[in-house]
Amino acid sequence: MIDIISKDTVFMYNLYHITKAFFPNEEVHQKLDEGQEPLVQMKMEGGTCLSLAMKTDLSDPEKKRRVKSMITRSVYDRLCHITGRHLAWGMLTGIRPTKLIMQQMELGKNECEIFEFLRNEYDVSEEKAKLGIAIARREKELLSRLDYKNGYSLYIGIPFCPSICSYCSFSSSLASKWEDQMDEYLDALLKEIHAVAEGMKEKNLNTIYIGGGTPTTLSACQLERLFVALEQEFSLDHLLEFTVEAGRPDSITKEKLKVISNHPVTRISINPQTMQQKTLDVVGRKHTVQDVKDVFHTARELGFDNINMDLIAGLPGEKPEDMRDTLAQIEKLSPDSLTIHALAIKRAARLGQEQKEINISLDIDEMIKSGASMAEKMNLVPYYLYRQKNIAGNFENVGYAKVDKAGIYNILIMEEKQTIIATGAGATTKIVLPEKQMMENGKKSDLVRIENVKDIREYISRIDEMIERKGEWLWR
Numbered sequence: 503m504i505d506i507i508s509k510d511t512v513f514m515y516n517l518y519h520i521t522k523a524f525f526p527n528e529e530v531h532q533k534l535d536e537g538q539e540p541l542v543q544m545k546m547e548g549g550t551c552l553s554l555a556m557k558t559d560l561s562d563p564e565k566k567r568r569v570k571s572m573i574t575r576s577v578y579d580r581l582c583h584i585t586g587r588h589l590a591w592g593m594l595t596g597i598r599p600t601k602l603i604m605q606q607m608e609l610g611k612n613e614c615e616i617f618e619f620l621r622n623e624y625d626v627s628e629e630k631a632k633l634g635i636a637i638a639r640r641e642k643e644l645l646s647r648l649d650y651k652n653g654y655s656l657y658i659g660i661p662f663c664p665s666i667c668s669y670c671s672f673s674s675s676l677a678s679k680w681e682d683q684m685d686e687y688l689d690a691l692l693k694e695i696h697a698v699a700e701g702m703k704e705k706n707l708n709t710i711y712i713g714g715g716t717p718t719t720l721s722a723c724q725l726e727r728l729f730v731a732l733e734q735e736f737s738l739d740h741l742l743e744f745t746v747e748a749g750r751p752d753s754i755t756k757e758k759l760k761v762i763s764n765h766p767v768t769r770i771s772i773n774p775q776t777m778q779q780k781t782l783d784v785v786g787r788k789h790t791v792q793d794v795k796d797v798f799h800t801a802r803e804l805g806f807d808n809i810n811m812d813l814i815a816g817l818p819g820e821k822p823e824d825m826r827d828t829l830a831q832i833e834k835l836s837p838d839s840l841t842i843h844a845l846a847i848k849r850a851a852r853l854g855q856e857q858k859e860i861n862i863s864l865d866i867d868e869m870i871k872s873g874a875s876m877a878e879k880m881n882l883v884p885y886y887l888y889r890q891k892n893i894a895g896n897f898e899n900v901g902y903a904k905v906d907k908a909g910i911y912n913i914l915i916m917e918e919k920q921t922i923i924a925t926g927a928g929a930t931t932k933i934v935l936p937e938k939q940m941m942e943n944g945k946k947s948d949l950v951r952i953e954n955v956k957d958i959r960e961y962i963s964r965i966d967e968m969i970e971r972k973g974e975w976l977w978r
Contacts, residue, residue, distance in 0.1 A: 505545040506531070507533045507543040507544075508533070510534075512566055513541065516595050517574065520578055542554045550584065554576055589896040590629070591627070592625030599630075601916065604642065634887065641885065644885070648910070649708060653705065654920060654921040655709040655911060655923070656736075656924075659924065660713070660714040660717040660720060661926065662715050662720075664676075690965040691728075695735060696731075697969040702977070710744045711745045711911040718746075722757045722761050726761050743911060745767070746762055747771045750787070751772060751774065769907075772809060777794065780819070781818070781819060811835070812840075813841070820869075832876070840876075841901045842877070842900055844898060874902075880902075885901055885909075885913070886901040887900050921976075931951065
C-alpha cells in the first residue's frame with residue numbers, strides 16, 4: 503500500500519495517476535492534510551518515504567500552478583529512481599496527449615521544437631514523442647475538412663450488450679434483460695434525436711457515430727427504424743462519415759448487415775479484441791474466433807469497404823506470442839483500420855473488482871510494438887491516439903488506418919474541436935464554445951459537457967429533461 507498525503511487538493515490527481523502508472527497493482531490511498539508542513543508526503547511499503555516542503559503562497563493561482571508542476575516532477579523523478587525505469591509518456595497524465603501537441607502547433611511551434619518540449623518538460627520517450635507528433639499532423643489535416651463554425655457531429659448510444667466483458671466499465675446492460683423494453687428505449691431515443699434535428703436544422707451535420715454498448719443488439723427491424731428516422735430527420739448533404747460500431751460478432755447477423763448496407767453508412771467496426779479462443783472465454787465474450795472471420799467475410803460480401811477491428815494488448819493470460827498470432831489472423835482478413843488498445847482496468851469493471859494483477863512487464867510493450875509493426879506491414883498508418891486512466895504500463899490506444907479510411911469522429915472525440923451532440927442513456931454532449939465563458943464553478947472554459955442519465959429506466963422516464971438540458975445551450 504502507498505499513502506499520499508497532500509497539503510492541497512491541486513497535487514492529488516497527478517500524483518495518484520503517476521504513482522499508479524509505476525505501481526498498477528498497489529493500493530494507493532490519498533489524504534488531504536491542510537495543516538501539515540510538507541506540501542506532499544508519500545509513504546511506501548518497506549519504509550520508503552518522500553517528503554516535499556516548499557514555502558509558497560498557494561492562494562496565488564499562478565504560483566500554485568508552478569508549484570504543482572515542480573511537485574509532479576519531483577515525485578516522478580523519485581519514482582523513476584526507485585523503480586529504475588521511466589514511463590513511456592513521462593509525466594503526462596491526461597488522456598489526450600495529441601491535444602497538447604496540437605496546441606503547440608497552433609502556437610506556431612515547429613515539430614523539432616515540439617519534440618524538445620515533450621522530452622524536456624514531460625520526459626516523454628523519444629518513440630512516443632515522434633508518434634504523438636506524427637498523429638497530430640495527420641489529425642490536423644483530417645480535421646481541416648470539418649465545418650467548425652456551422653457544423654456539428656451526432657453520437658447515438660445503444661447501451662446494451664450480449665454479455666458484459668470482465669474488463670468493461672462502460673454503461674452497458676445485458677440485452678437479454680431489456681429485450682421487452684428495447685422498443686420503449688428506442689421511442690425515447692428517437693424523441694431525443696427529433697429534438698436535436700429540429701434544434702440544429704440551421705447547422706450542418708458532418709459525422710454520425712452509432713456506438714454503445716453494442717448497437718447490433720437491436721433487431722434488424724429496430725435498426726431499420728433508427729436509420730429511416732435519421733434519414734428523415736436530418737439533411738445528409740454535408741455528411742463526411744457515418745459509422746456504426748457493429749461490435750460483437752455474436753450480435754451481428756447477415757440480416758442486420760443488410761439493413762446497415764441499405765443506408766448511407768460509410769464505416770463499421772467488427773471488434774474481436776483477441777483471436778485467442780481461450781482468452782475470449784476467460785473475459786466473457788460469447789463468440790468464437792471463427793464467428794469473427796465469418797462475420798467479417800459476410801460484411802465484405804455485402805460491399806462494406808471500410809471495416810475497423812479493435813484489439814486489446816494485455817488481456818488476462820495473454821503473452822506476446824498470443825498477440826502475434828492474433829495479428830497474423832487479422833492480417834489475413836485485411837481490415838481497413840485497426841485500433842490497438844492497452845488494457846485499462848477500472849474499478850467498475852469485474853476485473854477491477856476482483857483486483858486481478860496487471861502484468862505490465864515488457865509483455866504489453868512488446869504487444870503494442872507488434873501491433874505497430876503489423877499495421878505498417880498492412881499499410882495502415884497511425885491517425886489517432888488516446889490514453890485512459892489506469893491504462894496498463896502508462897501506454898496508449900492507437901488507431902491505424904489506410905490513408906483514405908481514417909475515422910474522423912474518433913479524432914473529434916479526442917481533440918474537442920467541434921460540438922458533438924450525444925443522444926441515448928449515459929451519453930455526454932460536448933459543446934465547443936466560440937470563446938471561453940464563465941461556468942457555474944467559477945472557471946472559464948470553451949467546452950460545455952451535458953450528460954444524459956446512465957440508468958436506462960431513468961433515461962426513458964426523464965427524456966423531456968434530457969432534451970431540455972441540451973436546449974438550454976443549443977437551441978434556446
